[in-house]
Amino acid sequence: MKTIARYVVNGEPYELAVEPFQLLIEVLREQLGLTGTKHSCGVGNCGACTVLVDGKPVLSCMTLAVTARDKQITTIEGLARGGELHPLQKAFVEYGAIQCGYCTPGMILSAEALLEKFPDPSEEQVREAVSGNICRCTGYVKIVEAVLAAARGNERSLDR
Amino acid sequence: MSEDYHVVGTRIVQPDAAAKATGQARFAGDIHLPGMLTAKVLRSPYPHAEVVSMDTSRAKEIPGVAYILTPWELGDWNTFDRGMKDMPLVEGYRVPPEEGVVNRRARHFGDPVAAVAATDERTAEEAVSLIDVDYRELPFVTDAAESMRAGAPGISPHAERNIAKHLTYPFPEGDVEKALAEADLVVEGSFRSGKQEHCTQETAACVAFVDAGGRLNVWSQCQLAHLARRELSHIFKIPVRKIKLMTPFVGGSFGQRGALCAEPIAAALALRTKRPVKLVFSREENFVGLESRTGFDDITISLGFKKDGTLTAFKTNMLGRLGGYMGCGPMASVIGMTLSMGHYRCPNRAGSADMVLTNTPPSGAMRGFGNEFMTFGMEQLMDEAAEKLGMDPVDIRLKNAKKAGDTAALGLKLESTYFEDCLRVGVEKFGWKEKRETPRSEEGKIKRGYGMATMSHCTGAAPLYLEHSNALVKFNEDGSVDLTVHPAPVGQHIWGALSQICAEELGIEAEDVHIVTGDTDVTLFEYGSDASRSTYAVGGATLRAARQAKEQLLARAAGMLGVPAGDLYLRDRTVFSRTNPDRSLSIARVCYEAIYSFGGKAENFSGKQSFEPVWNSPNYGAYFAEVEVNTETGRVTVPRFVTVIDCGTAVNPMAVEGQLEGGLQQGIGLALTENYVINRETGVVETTNYDSYKVPTAPDMPASEVYIVNKPDPKGPFGAKGVGEPGMVGIAPAIANAIHNAVGVRVRELPITPERLLGALIPS
Numbered sequence: 010m011k012t013i014a015r016y017v018v019n020g021e022p023y024e025l026a027v028e029p030f031q032l033l034i035e036v037l038r039e040q041l042g043l044t045g046t047k048h049s050c051g052v053g054n055c056g057a058c059t060v061l062v063d064g065k066p067v068l069s070c071m072t073l074a075v076t077a078r079d080k081q082i083t084t085i086e087g088l089a090r091g092g093e094l095h096p097l098q099k100a101f102v103e104y105g106a107i108q109c110g111y112c113t114p115g116m117i118l119s120a121e122a123l124l125e126k127f128p129d130p131s132e133e134q135v136r137e138a139v140s141g142n143i144c145r146c147t148g149y150v151k152i153v154e155a156v157l158a159a160a161r162g163n164e165r166s167l168d169r
Numbered sequence: 170m171s172e173d174y175h176v177v178g179t180r181i182v183q184p185d186a187a188a189k190a191t192g193q194a195r196f197a198g199d200i201h202l203p204g205m206l207t208a209k210v211l212r213s214p215y216p217h218a219e220v221v222s223m224d225t226s227r228a229k230e231i232p233g234v235a236y237i238l239t240p241w242e243l244g245d246w247n248t249f250d251r252g253m254k255d256m257p258l259v260e261g262y263r264v265p266p267e268e269g270v271v272n273r274r275a276r277h278f279g280d281p282v283a284a285v286a287a288t289d290e291r292t293a294e295e296a297v298s299l300i301d302v303d304y305r306e307l308p309f310v311t312d313a314a315e316s317m318r319a320g321a322p323g324i325s326p327h328a329e330r331n332i333a334k335h336l337t338y339p340f341p342e343g344d345v346e347k348a349l350a351e352a353d354l355v356v357e358g359s360f361r362s363g364k365q366e367h368c369t370q371e372t373a374a375c376v377a378f379v380d381a382g383g384r385l386n387v388w389s390q391c392q393l394a395h396l397a398r399r400e401l402s403h404i405f406k407i408p409v410r411k412i413k414l415m416t417p418f419v420g421g422s423f424g425q426r427g428a429l430c431a432e433p434i435a436a437a438l439a440l441r442t443k444r445p446v447k448l449v450f451s452r453e454e455n456f457v458g459l460e461s462r463t464g465f466d467d468i469t470i471s472l473g474f475k476k477d478g479t480l481t482a483f484k485t486n487m488l489g490r491l492g493g494y495m496g497c498g499p500m501a502s503v504i505g506m507t508l509s510m511g512h513y514r515c516p517n518r519a520g521s522a523d524m525v526l527t528n529t530p531p532s533g534a535m536r537g538f539g540n541e542f543m544t545f546g547m548e549q550l551m552d553e554a555a556e557k558l559g560m561d562p563v564d565i566r567l568k569n570a571k572k573a574g575d576t577a578a579l580g581l582k583l584e585s586t587y588f589e590d591c592l593r594v595g596v597e598k599f600g601w602k603e604k605r606e607t608p609r610s611e612e613g614k615i616k617r618g619y620g621m622a623t624m625s626h627c628t629g630a631a632p633l634y635l636e637h638s639n640a641l642v643k644f645n646e647d648g649s650v651d652l653t654v655h656p657a658p659v660g661q662h663i664w665g666a667l668s669q670i671c672a673e674e675l676g677i678e679a680e681d682v683h684i685v686t687g688d689t690d691v692t693l694f695e696y697g698s699d700a701s702r703s704t705y706a707v708g709g710a711t712l713r714a715a716r717q718a719k720e721q722l723l724a725r726a727a728g729m730l731g732v733p734a735g736d737l738y739l740r741d742r743t744v745f746s747r748t749n750p751d752r753s754l755s756i757a758r759v760c761y762e763a764i765y766s767f768g769g770k771a772e773n774f775s776g777k778q779s780f781e782p783v784w785n786s787p788n789y790g791a792y793f794a795e796v797e798v799n800t801e802t803g804r805v806t807v808p809r810f811v812t813v814i815d816c817g818t819a820v821n822p823m824a825v826e827g828q829l830e831g832g833l834q835q836g837i838g839l840a841l842t843e844n845y846v847i848n849r850e851t852g853v854v855e856t857t858n859y860d861s862y863k864v865p866t867a868p869d870m871p872a873s874e875v876y877i878v879n880k881p882d883p884k885g886p887f888g889a890k891g892v893g894e895p896g897m898v899g900i901a902p903a904i905a906n907a908i909h910n911a912v913g914v915r916v917r918e919l920p921i922t923p924e925r926l927l928g929a930l931i932p933s
Binding site: 042045050054086089094101111113114135136139143144 | 196
């Protein structure tokens, strides 16, 4: 039986009818049309479906939608503000950290959660923070560079 | 940069990067249409079985089930070869079309036997689980040697003793047996490799619908879009003009999307229901239902040398494990044996391969396409020879290096090679001599080792495959350009590279070039993106088309400026006179005047050119690995890795680095962790997700350094060659050679798991 659940998604309040078995990823993608959150392994191994729930990275393919009720949810669509890319998005673009782009939303949100906690992380901390996010294109090199650059406020640097 | 380029060679950001960073980029699975159904596939739980009967009555009773496709409801649809080689593409080479949209006879675990379209995914899943199937299990084989034996269960009527293809080395030379007999030194080895799954982060997905005009619309991930349209036309007996095939963003390919994936089932259900249908594979389905890397049960290589290290003979016999259908897999042998000799002179060469059907998931192309396994063997044998001859591994490779003007791997004249530069740069940057020669303390369980390997690969598959690219360049009145092309946007930064090539020729900025793509109604024929060909071949067509448009623009500008066209050149969005630098016009002004000219002289500058590569400029690489081997656990880590590449001109060095860094992740996985396990007793695939199939994550990756030789090739657009696959090819042998340097043993089977390495370290 469906229940009514309240969420604040990317700053917007929603009241949604959700099934008890429905996953957060399904609500985000299918009910709200927020398809930036990606489905990949389906069992919490790859991090493609990562979103932030009250600022913490959560695997939305492993999370029942009802358990996230009354919480603040941030998806990749919620990072850019007023037409300006978020510093992490900007750094990912500028540093070539995006190839096919499928892991990118989850990767950026994992990095965002890290930078909230540790604004000036070491390379090891960055690697560890995205260790649950599989990327098959980049070898993680430019992803780690981009996160470090965003942390330094140096998200635009093409003349290395 | 050896040339004075303004756009080519710069680290531009990709035109599609912002869309991907914000979640706006639309992948196949993100497409939603009104009234859309969701499809699910019923797959065989047995490696070899006949579907005797199928009862769908319980499944049909579930509300929301729209259609159930069984093998009895395929009508007059054709069977197909998902590798799309059942129709002319490779001269004299055909693969029998043996696969149905769903199959009555399952040839491998995971072979589709039925499919459901329903209002939502859960309903479709439930319906699939309620289809009652009466299977008759058949005897099965999982390895190639067993499959070839007399009395083994037959898999295909087109493959006697299950040998799908017996292929020979296409460019034999000399007398290899005589050369081996006369050699001062012969080194030989037998190597073995499992499958590797591409693990594209987006799984296979397709959306299809029949529009009001009766045309089949398909969003396909296929990296060979026009061939996919042709194949769908063939399967469903629909004329090509009634199919519109669109390419959305594709979440990785690495060769897997060179074959049909989710398209046939999604299209079939759309045709039957007349409603939009979406089919997205689960990760588990990706592991068993798609072509993955062709495994080899045996690759035996013999090399002959003179005392001074000169390579005199190369002979190989390969035994490949194809899986239930032939698909693209057989060519992995020919590609491998051919390209692995791309960088060494050798006067006596021979090789053959038996590519054998087995009751395992099908095999096809993955980055390297056989060259990675052949090179894994070759490069270890080169090291063995060097050791026996008392040479440095680098020197034996330099000794045998091909030179420009030699015959290249694919039988063509070698236009350029900077292989020796790759080695020199790598030796210096890695610190090869110091690292190899400094004595190491042998105490403790962790042993450190340093190894290297080299490789050569291709730029496109010509002349083996028939290839053809087209580009359309059109100037707009603001001086910008629409470039219509159809390479696969699988993450290789191809749109950016093409915009740079186009902009360089036209004296504009890369951001002035808008890529029009992804719709077979709009794009000219494009063979597609495989074999590291897009920058070279689609780039070649782009350059020619740009040149054609440029001539029109210059002619017009010449009239406007009153100078001869030959005196003009384009730069900074401006037409300049060489002889009179004061005479100039903005490109936008020339374009505007040409388009909005009402005196009978209106003109839209445009170029349309074809490019059919008759050249194949090989790329070269040198790879240097540092490893740590834990002699107690058998675990190998790679703290540092140096890659040096000759890919001609790096159109965008950042994109080139990205290819090589990404190839390193896949190469380390192939070398050490990615173990695709098929249970020999049951034929069941045991590794179908990332919990059991381990791909390297960020903490597993070495400190990676990439160096680009960056010297132009005479044939490629602005000197570019391909670079997609090289990232992968030399990794595993460099690691294997480093392991040998650390602990003195060789594991000749990939991946080099802790069990295998301990097995080699502790003789039983």
